[in-house]
Amino acid sequence: MASNGFKDRVAIISMGCTKFGDHWDKSADDLVVDAVDECVNSLNGKLELSNVDAFWVGTQGSGMAGVTLSRPLHVSAPVTRVENYCATGSDSVRNAAYAVGSGAYDVVMAVGVEKLKDSSYSGLTAAWPPSDGTKVDWTAPASFSLLAPAYAKKYGIDEKLMRDVLTHIAWKNHQNGSLNSRAQFRKAISKETIDRSPQIAGQLGVFDCSGVADGAAAAIIVRAEDAKKYCDDPMYVKALSLVSGTGAGLRVSDYDFTSFPEVESSAQEAYRQAGISEPRTEISFAEVHDCFTPTELVLMEDLGFSARGAAWQDVLDGFFDLNGGLPVNPDGGLKSFGHPIGASGLRMLFECWLQLSGKAEKRQLDNPRLGLTHNLGGQPGECVSFVSIVGNQLG
Amino acid sequence: MAGIIDIATYVPQGRLKHAEIKELIRTGNGKGERSVMNFDEDSTTMAVEAIRYLDKSSIENAQSLWFSTTSPAYTHKSNSAAVHAACSLPFSISAYDMGQSVRSAFGAFRAASETLGICVCSDSWTGLPGSDEERFGADGSGAISFGNDGESIAVIRNWKSHVIELLERWKIPSDEVVQTWDERFIAEILTPAIRDILGEKATDPRTIVAVSSANNRVPSALSGCSKVITNHELGYFGASDLVFKLHNALMSSTAGDTILLVEVADGLELVELMVTEKIELWKAKVESKRALARKTQEVGYPDFLTWRGRLDRQLPRRPDPQAPAGPPSFRNVKWKFGLSAQKCNNCGIIHTPPEHRCRGCGSIGNFSEVSLADKYGHVVTFTVDRLAFTPSPPMVIAVVDFGNGARSSFEFTDADVSEIAIGMQVEMTFRLINTASGVRNYFWKIRPVVSF
Incomplete structure (x- = not known):
C-alpha cells in the first residue's frame, strides 16, 4: 500500500488564512469567504474565483456536503466535503492535489474551516453514530x-x-x-x-493542551508547469x-x-x-x-x-x-x-x-x-x- | 424437596456515617452508618454482583432466574433479562421480575426453589433527607441458588402464608417518596400473627428464627424464641433483606438445625428449612472469602444526595452522553452484557469486541466465545480525566491487558485514585455507565483486585 509518488507534479500558487480565535462575530460561512478572498486577492487579478474548476472543503462538523462552500461563495461547481478527524484540512489538500495532478482539472482549491465557538463546551466534541455504548468516552x-x-x-x-x-x-x-x-x-x-x-x-495541565478556536484557510493548486503563470514563488x-x-x-x-x-x-x-x-x-x-x-x-x-x-x-x-x-x-x-x-x-x-x-x-x-x-x-x-x-x- | 445450594450477599463499599447526616441537617443521634451503592450501581448491577459470588456450577445448572427489587432500574421492561445477560445465562433459561414490593422477594425465593433456579434480590432502600428510611435503610443484594436436596446446605420443609392488606409502606409509582404508617400500628396488629405462624418450634433450642421487616418494632414480637437473628448492623436491605437474614442464620447454624425464615410485609410469609451436614463446607468457604472482603469507602452526604437525585450540581461544559441504541446493543449483547470476547479458531487472536473479519489471519466466521468477565487484567497505562462527564469526578480510564493478547479500555470504579498504578491487577464489575435519554447504559468497569 504505497503511493507512486507525486513529487513536483503540483504547486500551491496562493494561500489565505484567517486569524484563528474567538470569532464571536463570524459564522463558518464568513470565515470561508474571508480565507478564500485573501487567497484569490493575493494573486492580483491573475486568477478569479470563477477560474477555479473544482473545490474540496474540509470540515469536521461545521457543515455538511459541498454546499458548506458553494453556498457562501455563490459558486456552482464540483465541491467535495472532506472529513478525516483532525487531519481533515490536510486531506482536502491531498484530494484536491490529486485531482489537478491527474489532469482532470487545471485549477483547484482546497479550503478548511471550523466554527467551534458557537458551542460553549470545553474541549472538542463530535457527533457519533448510534452505538452500543460500550466504547470508553475518552476526551482528547x-x-x-x-x-x-x-x-x-x-x-x-x-x-x-x-x-x-x-x-x-x-x-x-x-x-x-x-x-x-x-x-x-x-x-x-x-x-x-x-x-x-x-x-x-x-499529567497534562491547561498549557499542555491546544485551545479551541474558529478559523479557516484556503489554497489554490495548479500543475507545477503552470505555476509560474500565476506567481513568482510557488510552493511545490x-x-x-x-x-x-x-x-x-x-x-x-x-x-x-x-x-x-x-x-x-x-x-x-x-x-x-x-x-x-x-x-x-x-x-x-x-x-x-x-x-x-x-x-x-x-x-x-x-x-x-x-x-x-x-x-x-x-x-x-x-x-x-x-x-x-x-x-x-x-x-x-x-x-x-x-x-x-x-x-x-x-x-x-x-x-x-x-x-x-x-x-x-x-x-x-x-x-x-x-x-x-x-x-x-x-x-x-x-x-x-x-x-x-x-x-x-x-x- | 428442593434445597439451597449456595447463597451470597453483596454490600457496596460505600458507607454513609449517620454523623454526616446529623451534622448537615441535624437529624438522628449520629451513631452508626449505612451502606451506599456507588453512583454507577443500581438494583440491576448489584443483582449481577451477588450472582457472580455464587458457586459457578450452581449458576450453570440453574433452570430459572427470579429477580426481586422495590427499586427497579426499568418498569415495563424486564430487569431480570439484563441480569440474565450479564451472567451469560443461556437464552433458554427463563428470567422473571418479581415486582416492586418487598413481599415479592419471598415470591422470588419460593418460585426459584420450586423451579431449581436462582433467586436474586437487590435493593436500594432510602427516603427523603432526614427520614428514618434514609438512616436505617441500606443498599445491597443477595442471591440464592437452589437444587435437589441431596446437594443442599439447607432443605426446604414447609411454607406458611398469612396475607393481610395493610397500609404499612406504600408509594404511587409516579410519587417520589415512600409513605409509612405509624410503626406501632403494624407491630401491634402483627405480633399475634407472627407468634402464631412461628408456632412452638420457635422455642426449640435447635431452631433459629430470622425475621425480615422494615418495622423496627417487630423484633419485640420475637421474645420467647430461643435464637433470633438480629438486624444487620448496616440497616434494612429492602427486598434483599430476606437473603441477608437467611445468610446470617445459616452462618450461625449447624447440621440438624431448623431455620424459620419470615418476611413481614403485607402480612407474613414463612419458610422452614432444615440445615444439612454440607453447611460446614459452605461456612468455611464464606469465612475464607470474608478475609478478602473489599475495604469500605466513606461517602460524603453531599455525594449521597447528588447520586440519589436530591441535590442538583453544576455539570461540566460537555455534551450530554448519548444513549445506547437498540440494534447495536442487540447485535453486541454478548460483549456489552456478558463481556464475551471472540477468539479466532484459526490463529487464536482475541477480538475485543468481536469483529467480522479476523484481525490476525483474515478468516471470517470461524470464531468461538471467550469470556473476560471472570478474568483478571493488568493496567497497561491509565489517565485521570478531569474534563469528562461523570457524576463522580474525576473519571479514571485505563487500558487493560488480559494476558491472552486481549486488550481493551475501561473506566475504573470503586478505586482510590492514589492507589492506581501501571501494572496493577484489576477485575471486572458490571456497572451503569450512564443514563441518557431515559436509557440505562450498562457495561463493564474495572476495579482493583482485593489484595491477598
Missing part, C-alpha cells in the same frame, strides 16, 4: 495523556524531568506564537505558569501521505503508547516520495500536530527527527526552537492557534507558504528549502496521520 486530553507516563517509564525519565520537557514544548510554541499576528494566543507564557497550570487529564508539493490505522493499539497487547505507528509509516512514505533519507538535516522546518505537548515529543521520534528515546533531550537542548537546528511549529502550532479542526492542516501549510516565500516576518527562518506538515487525528492506538513535504524549488 485523556487519550493523549497516556503518552507521557508511558514514554517516561520506557526511557527512565523522572516526573520532574518529564515536566521540564513538556513545559519546554509549550513554552517554545507560545514563544513562536507571540510573533504571529494570526495566532489565537499571542502572549509568551513563562515556564513557571505552564508548570503550575490547572490539571486537565493525567514533494510528498503527500496519509495512513489510517487499524486500531490495533487499543485492542491487541503489543502497543506501548510511546509512539504512533501510523505517523511513523506515513512519514516513511512521505520521505520515500520526496527522496529524503535524513529528515533531521534535510527538512528545513516542520509544522506538526502539537494537540498536546507529549504528542509533539513523540512525533519528533516518529517523524525521524530524533532517535528513539532521544527526543526529550533534543527538546531540552532547544533543537526544535525557532533558532534551533530544526525549528518545529515556527508559527506557534496548535498551542498558539487553537485547533479549528478542518482548518488546522491548511494553517500548517500556510506557515510553509510564508516561510518558503520569505514572508514570515519576525519568525522568518534563514533560507528554508523544505517544509514538512504533519496532521494527526484520533488517539494513540487508533488514528489517522498525514504528512506533506513542500519546497520552494523544483527537483
Whole structure:
C-alpha cells in the first residue's frame, strides 16, 4: 500500500488564512469567504474565483456536503466535503492535489474551516453514530495523556524531568506564537505558569493542551508547469501521505503508547516520495500536530527527527526552537492557534507558504528549502496521520 | 424437596456515617452508618454482583432466574433479562421480575426453589433527607441458588402464608417518596400473627428464627424464641433483606438445625428449612472469602444526595452522553452484557469486541466465545480525566491487558485514585455507565483486585 509518488507534479500558487480565535462575530460561512478572498486577492487579478474548476472543503462538523462552500461563495461547481478527524484540512489538500495532478482539472482549491465557538463546551466534541455504548468516552486530553507516563517509564525519565520537557514544548510554541499576528494566543507564557497550570487529564495541565478556536484557510493548486503563470514563488508539493490505522493499539497487547505507528509509516512514505533519507538535516522546518505537548515529543521520534528515546533531550537542548537546528511549529502550532479542526492542516501549510516565500516576518527562518506538515487525528492506538513535504524549488 | 445450594450477599463499599447526616441537617443521634451503592450501581448491577459470588456450577445448572427489587432500574421492561445477560445465562433459561414490593422477594425465593433456579434480590432502600428510611435503610443484594436436596446446605420443609392488606409502606409509582404508617400500628396488629405462624418450634433450642421487616418494632414480637437473628448492623436491605437474614442464620447454624425464615410485609410469609451436614463446607468457604472482603469507602452526604437525585450540581461544559441504541446493543449483547470476547479458531487472536473479519489471519466466521468477565487484567497505562462527564469526578480510564493478547479500555470504579498504578491487577464489575435519554447504559468497569 504505497503511493507512486507525486513529487513536483503540483504547486500551491496562493494561500489565505484567517486569524484563528474567538470569532464571536463570524459564522463558518464568513470565515470561508474571508480565507478564500485573501487567497484569490493575493494573486492580483491573475486568477478569479470563477477560474477555479473544482473545490474540496474540509470540515469536521461545521457543515455538511459541498454546499458548506458553494453556498457562501455563490459558486456552482464540483465541491467535495472532506472529513478525516483532525487531519481533515490536510486531506482536502491531498484530494484536491490529486485531482489537478491527474489532469482532470487545471485549477483547484482546497479550503478548511471550523466554527467551534458557537458551542460553549470545553474541549472538542463530535457527533457519533448510534452505538452500543460500550466504547470508553475518552476526551482528547485523556487519550493523549497516556503518552507521557508511558514514554517516561520506557526511557527512565523522572516526573520532574518529564515536566521540564513538556513545559519546554509549550513554552517554545507560545514563544513562536507571540510573533504571529494570526495566532489565537499571542502572549509568551513563562515556564513557571505552564508548570503550575490547572490539571486537565493525567499529567497534562491547561498549557499542555491546544485551545479551541474558529478559523479557516484556503489554497489554490495548479500543475507545477503552470505555476509560474500565476506567481513568482510557488510552493511545490514533494510528498503527500496519509495512513489510517487499524486500531490495533487499543485492542491487541503489543502497543506501548510511546509512539504512533501510523505517523511513523506515513512519514516513511512521505520521505520515500520526496527522496529524503535524513529528515533531521534535510527538512528545513516542520509544522506538526502539537494537540498536546507529549504528542509533539513523540512525533519528533516518529517523524525521524530524533532517535528513539532521544527526543526529550533534543527538546531540552532547544533543537526544535525557532533558532534551533530544526525549528518545529515556527508559527506557534496548535498551542498558539487553537485547533479549528478542518482548518488546522491548511494553517500548517500556510506557515510553509510564508516561510518558503520569505514572508514570515519576525519568525522568518534563514533560507528554508523544505517544509514538512504533519496532521494527526484520533488517539494513540487508533488514528489517522498525514504528512506533506513542500519546497520552494523544483527537483 | 428442593434445597439451597449456595447463597451470597453483596454490600457496596460505600458507607454513609449517620454523623454526616446529623451534622448537615441535624437529624438522628449520629451513631452508626449505612451502606451506599456507588453512583454507577443500581438494583440491576448489584443483582449481577451477588450472582457472580455464587458457586459457578450452581449458576450453570440453574433452570430459572427470579429477580426481586422495590427499586427497579426499568418498569415495563424486564430487569431480570439484563441480569440474565450479564451472567451469560443461556437464552433458554427463563428470567422473571418479581415486582416492586418487598413481599415479592419471598415470591422470588419460593418460585426459584420450586423451579431449581436462582433467586436474586437487590435493593436500594432510602427516603427523603432526614427520614428514618434514609438512616436505617441500606443498599445491597443477595442471591440464592437452589437444587435437589441431596446437594443442599439447607432443605426446604414447609411454607406458611398469612396475607393481610395493610397500609404499612406504600408509594404511587409516579410519587417520589415512600409513605409509612405509624410503626406501632403494624407491630401491634402483627405480633399475634407472627407468634402464631412461628408456632412452638420457635422455642426449640435447635431452631433459629430470622425475621425480615422494615418495622423496627417487630423484633419485640420475637421474645420467647430461643435464637433470633438480629438486624444487620448496616440497616434494612429492602427486598434483599430476606437473603441477608437467611445468610446470617445459616452462618450461625449447624447440621440438624431448623431455620424459620419470615418476611413481614403485607402480612407474613414463612419458610422452614432444615440445615444439612454440607453447611460446614459452605461456612468455611464464606469465612475464607470474608478475609478478602473489599475495604469500605466513606461517602460524603453531599455525594449521597447528588447520586440519589436530591441535590442538583453544576455539570461540566460537555455534551450530554448519548444513549445506547437498540440494534447495536442487540447485535453486541454478548460483549456489552456478558463481556464475551471472540477468539479466532484459526490463529487464536482475541477480538475485543468481536469483529467480522479476523484481525490476525483474515478468516471470517470461524470464531468461538471467550469470556473476560471472570478474568483478571493488568493496567497497561491509565489517565485521570478531569474534563469528562461523570457524576463522580474525576473519571479514571485505563487500558487493560488480559494476558491472552486481549486488550481493551475501561473506566475504573470503586478505586482510590492514589492507589492506581501501571501494572496493577484489576477485575471486572458490571456497572451503569450512564443514563441518557431515559436509557440505562450498562457495561463493564474495572476495579482493583482485593489484595491477598
